[in-house]
Amino acid sequence: MTPSNYLAVCAIYRDEGPYLREWVEFHRLAGVERFYLYDNRSTDEHEEVLRPYVEEGLVELNPWPIHPAQIQAYQDCLLRHRGDSRWIAFIDLDEFLFSPLGRSLPDVLSEYEQWPGVGVNWAVFGTSGHRARPEGLVLENFTRRTDRNVNKTIKTIVDPSDVRAFCQPHFFMFRSGPTVDENGKPITGPPFSATKEISFDRLRVNHYATKSEEEFRSKLTRGHADATPPKSELMDENDIQNRFALLDKVTDTTIQMYLPDLERALARR
Numbered sequence: 001m002t003p004s005n006y007l008a009v010c011a012i013y014r015d016e017g018p019y020l021r022e023w024v025e026f027h028r029l030a031g032v033e034r035f036y037l038y039d040n041r042s043t044d045e046h047e048e049v050l051r052p053y054v055e056e057g058l059v060e061l062n063p064w065p066i067h068p069a070q071i072q073a074y075q076d077c078l079l080r081h082r083g084d085s086r087w088i089a090f091i092d093l094d095e096f097l098f099s100p101l102g103r104s105l106p107d108v109l110s111e112y113e114q115w116p117g118v119g120v121n122w123a124v125f126g127t128s129g130h131r132a133r134p135e136g137l138v139l140e141n142f143t144r145r146t147d148r149n150v151n152k153t154i155k156t157i158v159d160p161s162d163v164r165a166f167c168q169p170h171f172f173m174f175r176s177g178p179t180v181d182e183n184g185k186p187i188t189g190p191p192f193s194a195t196k197e198i199s200f201d202r203l204r205v206n207h208y209a210t211k212s213e214e215e216f217r218s219k220l221t222r223g224h225a226d227a228t229p230p231k232s233e234l235m236d237e238n239d240i241q242n243r244f245a246l247l248d249k250v251t252d253t254t255i256q257m258y259l260p261d262l263e264r265a266l267a268r269r
Contacts, residue, residue, distance in 0.1 A: 006106045007157075008034035008085040009097070010077040012070050014222070016093040017044035022137055023093055024053055025265040029258055030097065031104035036081060036088070038064035038073040052269070070169055082160045086113075089157040090169060095122075096139070096206040097155070100254050108202060109157065116162035117172055117179035119154035119187045121200040122207045126247025130212040139255055139262065142208050144248040152194040154179075154187065155205050168193065206255050210247060216240075 009032050016023075024035060037059055039046060053059035064073050074090055081088065087109055089097055097120065099108045112118050125145040134141045145151075156179060158172050166172040170193035171179060178186040181195050182202040210216040220235065235243070 003086045004084050005033040006086045007032050007109065008036060008081065008088045010036045010038075010074060010081075010088050010090050011093055012038040012040050012064060012073045013042065013046070013093040014040045015042045015044045015046070017042070017046040017049050019093060019138065020046055020049045021266060021269060022139070022262070023096070024050075024059065025269070026096055026098075026139070026258060026262055028058075029261050029265065030099070031106045032089070032097075033058075034085060035059045036062070036077045038062045038069070038076075040067075040069045040073075041065050071166070074166070074169065078160050078163055082163075085160060087157050088160050089120075089155070090172075091155050091205060092207075094208045094211070095155060096208070096255060097157075097203070098206070098255060098258065099203055100201060102257055105203075112180070112184075115178070115180045115184070116159045116174035116176050118157045118203065119171065119179045119181050119195060120157060120203045120205050121181070121195060121198055122151050122153045122155070122205050123200055123252065124150050124153075124207045124209050124247055125252075127210050127213050127216070127244055128248060132214045133212045137259070137262070137266075138208055138211070139259055142211060143251055143253050143256075145206075145250055145252045146247045147250045148246060149198075150246075151198045151200070152196070154181075154193060154195060157203075170194075204254075210244070213244065216244075 009027055035058060050059055050061055054061050066072060091097055099105060123145050125142045128142045128144045130141060154170055156172055162174045162176050164173045164175045180186055182199050187195055
């Protein structure tokens with residue numbers, strides 16, 4: 001059976017209402033055709049924000065109140081949509097997947113069809129000096145990232161019909177072959193959730209890991225969608241300050257090539 005769309009995104013979120021519209025519209029511009037979203041006990045305006053996209057058939061919204069939640073949500077997505085999409089990208093709401101070449105994601109991914117999965121390196125961004133949440137778009141406000149090895153971590157775009165198993169959100173196991181990086185090199189691990197070298201010239205995930213200091217501190221207390229402990233139990237104030245410094249090393253505005261079209265798309269909404 002021929003898939004009904006070429007590229008979809010699966011994500012689980014909690015209380016991301018203020019950012020959902022930008023995230024959806026950005027990925028539409030990048031070439032995503034369908035969104036499988038899982039709401040993990042949100043209490044904000046997320047349903048109101050997503051309602052037009054749900055009514056259009058662009059977004060499938062699933063209440064997902066269980067804990068742990070992320071692996072289970074991904075498994076549900078694979079079981080129910082295995083034949084619906086040629087590729088599904090498994091990313092988070094603070095992650096923006098695109099091609100720095102300015103090409104659409106389907107155009108780039110057509111060159112990887114011989115492999116069952118593509119591991120895309122993070123570019124991990126910090127606060128860019130924002131103590132409180134600034135007005136405006138994520139793409140405008142957060143322009144400084146790390147140049148360190150944390151960028152070796154991947155998120156994976158998979159052929160859902162070929163997934164055999166997975167045990168964490170960053171990598172999947174396939175029946176027909178390995179996950180490859182953007183250069184077609186197998187990601188052989190360990191760890192399987194990272195590449196040996198950083199390469200994000202063709203595909204990348206901008207990971208806005210902190211946003212403002214205020215938002216990061218709030219995030220620390222919220223906990224994860226998986227079974228790991230809240231970061232507030234793992235980080236003291238010194239750890240937090242070191243993180244802020246680590247993630248604000250390099251100015252990177254590559255993604256802002258999308259800003260004019262994104263602003264127009266949001267204005268139409």
